[in-house]
Amino acid sequence: MMIAEDKILAARTALMWDHPFFGALAVRLTTIDATDDPRIDTMATDGRNLFFDRKFVDGLKKPELVFVLAHEVMHNALEHHIRRQTRDPRRWNKACDYAINGELADTKIGTMPKGGLIDPAYTGLSAEEIYRLLPEENGGGADGGQGGQDPGGCGAVLDAAPAHDEAALAEARAEMQTAVRQAANIAKAANAGSLPAGIQRLVDELLKPKVDWRSVLRRFVDESTTRDFAWSRPNRRLVPHGVITPGTVSIGVSHIVIAVDTSGSIDAEILRAFAAEINGAFCEGAVDRITVIYADAAVQHVEEFETGDELMLHPAGGGGTAFSDTFRRIERDYPGARACIYLTDLFVSDFGREPSMPVLWGVYGDPRAFDHLAATVPFGEPISIAP
Structure with missing residues (x-):
C-alpha cells in the first residue's frame, strides 16, 4: 500500500x-x-x-x-x-x-x-x-x-x-x-x-480585471456634479475620528434620479449596499437631492430625498416591465437632473427614448447573464451589481 x-x-x-x-x-x-x-x-x-x-x-x-x-x-x-x-x-x-x-x-x-x-x-x-x-x-x-x-x-x-x-x-x-x-x-x-x-x-x-461596481457608481456620481470645498460643511466621515477637514459642496443643485424596476424582486442585501454608497455621496456633499422612481411597466410611486436625509429603498414587486414611462416622467418633471441610475434585472424590451442626461444601469440578478443582457442596452453604461 x-x-x-x-x-x-x-x-x-x-x-x-x-x-x-x-x-x-x-x-x-x-x-x-x-x-x-x-x-x-x-x-x-x-x-x-x-x-x-x-x-x-x-x-x-x-x-x-x-x-x-x-x-x-x-x-x-x-x-x-x-x-x-x-x-x-x-x-x-x-x-x-x-x-x-x-x-x-x-x-x-x-x-x-x-x-x-x-x-x-x-x-x-x-x-x-x-x-x-x-x-x-x-x-x-x-x-x-x-x-x-x-x-x-x-x-x-x-x-x-x-x-x-x-x-x-x-x-x-x-x-x-x-x-x-x-x-x-x-x-x-x-x-x-x-x-x-x-x-x-x-x-x-x-485573469480578467475585476471591476468594483461601487467605484463605478461613485465615479458616475462625481462626474455628474460640480463641486468645491468648504469649511462650513466638514467631511462628516472624519469627524468621529477627531479630524476636521473641509467637505465638498455642490455648485448649483446636484440632482440625481434613481429609478427602481419593481417588476421583479431585488435582494435586500443589494439594496442596502447600493443605498449605503449613495448615502456616502450625501454625506460628502456630492449630491443635494435624489428623486426615487418606482416603476414596472409604468411609474407607480415617487419619493424625494434632500441633503441630511437617509436614502431608504423599499420597492414592491409589480407587473410587466417597460422603461419608456419612467424616462418620459424624468424628462417632463425633472429636466434639470444631472444623471439617472436605473436598478433593474434588464429583462425588458421597451427601453424608451434616451434621456438628455447620462444613464447608469445597475444590473442585479444572475451575474452569468450580465454580458448577454448588457449587450442589449441601447444607451447608457451597464454595471453588474453584486455583493
Missing part, C-alpha cells in the same frame, strides 16, 4: 500529464502532514501550502485524489483564500465548493469523492453569490458546531492572512495572479498552443 505522500505525488504527476494547468498550480504547493491539526480532517490550502490528513488520503482512490488536488488548486486560483473577509468559515467553504465542483465536473478531472457538494444552479456563480443564496444552518461558531471547516469533504480553504492585513492579502493576490498566468502558459505549450475551451474560459475569467 502506498503511503499518503506517494499517493499525492502520483496524483500531481497525473495532473501534470493530463491537465497541466492544474498540475502546474499543484506542484508549487508545499505538502504538509496536518493529521494532528483539528482544523483539517481532509485537505486544505492557504495559497502556498497543501495540508493533508493522512487517513483521508489513504481512503481515496487515485481518480478521487486527482479531483481533490484540482479542487484545492481551484480554491487558490479563484482567490478563495483571500476573499472570505468576515464570513463564517464553514459556510464560506461550502459556497466555495459549489463554485468549484461544477466546473471541475464539466472539465472531467478525476472523480469527485462521494458526498462532494455540487448543484447545477450554483455552477458559474461566484462564491460570494452562492454564500448569499445558501440556506441558513443550525449551530453557531466558526465550524457550525460540526467540527472542521470542510463540509464538502473535497478539501478546505484557509485564509492567506487576516482580513485586516491588507498588505499581506495584496501580496497573496499578486502572487496568485502570477502563478495562474504561468500555469496557463505551461498548459498552452503542452497542448500545442491552445487550452481546452473549458479551461480557456476559466483562465480568461481568472
Whole structure:
C-alpha cells in the first residue's frame, strides 16, 4: 500500500500529464502532514501550502485524489483564500465548493469523492453569490458546531492572512495572479498552443480585471456634479475620528434620479449596499437631492430625498416591465437632473427614448447573464451589481 505522500505525488504527476494547468498550480504547493491539526480532517490550502490528513488520503482512490488536488488548486486560483473577509468559515467553504465542483465536473478531472457538494444552479456563480443564496444552518461558531471547516469533504480553504492585513492579502493576490498566468502558459505549450475551451474560459475569467461596481457608481456620481470645498460643511466621515477637514459642496443643485424596476424582486442585501454608497455621496456633499422612481411597466410611486436625509429603498414587486414611462416622467418633471441610475434585472424590451442626461444601469440578478443582457442596452453604461 502506498503511503499518503506517494499517493499525492502520483496524483500531481497525473495532473501534470493530463491537465497541466492544474498540475502546474499543484506542484508549487508545499505538502504538509496536518493529521494532528483539528482544523483539517481532509485537505486544505492557504495559497502556498497543501495540508493533508493522512487517513483521508489513504481512503481515496487515485481518480478521487486527482479531483481533490484540482479542487484545492481551484480554491487558490479563484482567490478563495483571500476573499472570505468576515464570513463564517464553514459556510464560506461550502459556497466555495459549489463554485468549484461544477466546473471541475464539466472539465472531467478525476472523480469527485462521494458526498462532494455540487448543484447545477450554483455552477458559474461566484462564491460570494452562492454564500448569499445558501440556506441558513443550525449551530453557531466558526465550524457550525460540526467540527472542521470542510463540509464538502473535497478539501478546505484557509485564509492567506487576516482580513485586516491588507498588505499581506495584496501580496497573496499578486502572487496568485502570477502563478495562474504561468500555469496557463505551461498548459498552452503542452497542448500545442491552445487550452481546452473549458479551461480557456476559466483562465480568461481568472485573469480578467475585476471591476468594483461601487467605484463605478461613485465615479458616475462625481462626474455628474460640480463641486468645491468648504469649511462650513466638514467631511462628516472624519469627524468621529477627531479630524476636521473641509467637505465638498455642490455648485448649483446636484440632482440625481434613481429609478427602481419593481417588476421583479431585488435582494435586500443589494439594496442596502447600493443605498449605503449613495448615502456616502450625501454625506460628502456630492449630491443635494435624489428623486426615487418606482416603476414596472409604468411609474407607480415617487419619493424625494434632500441633503441630511437617509436614502431608504423599499420597492414592491409589480407587473410587466417597460422603461419608456419612467424616462418620459424624468424628462417632463425633472429636466434639470444631472444623471439617472436605473436598478433593474434588464429583462425588458421597451427601453424608451434616451434621456438628455447620462444613464447608469445597475444590473442585479444572475451575474452569468450580465454580458448577454448588457449587450442589449441601447444607451447608457451597464454595471453588474453584486455583493
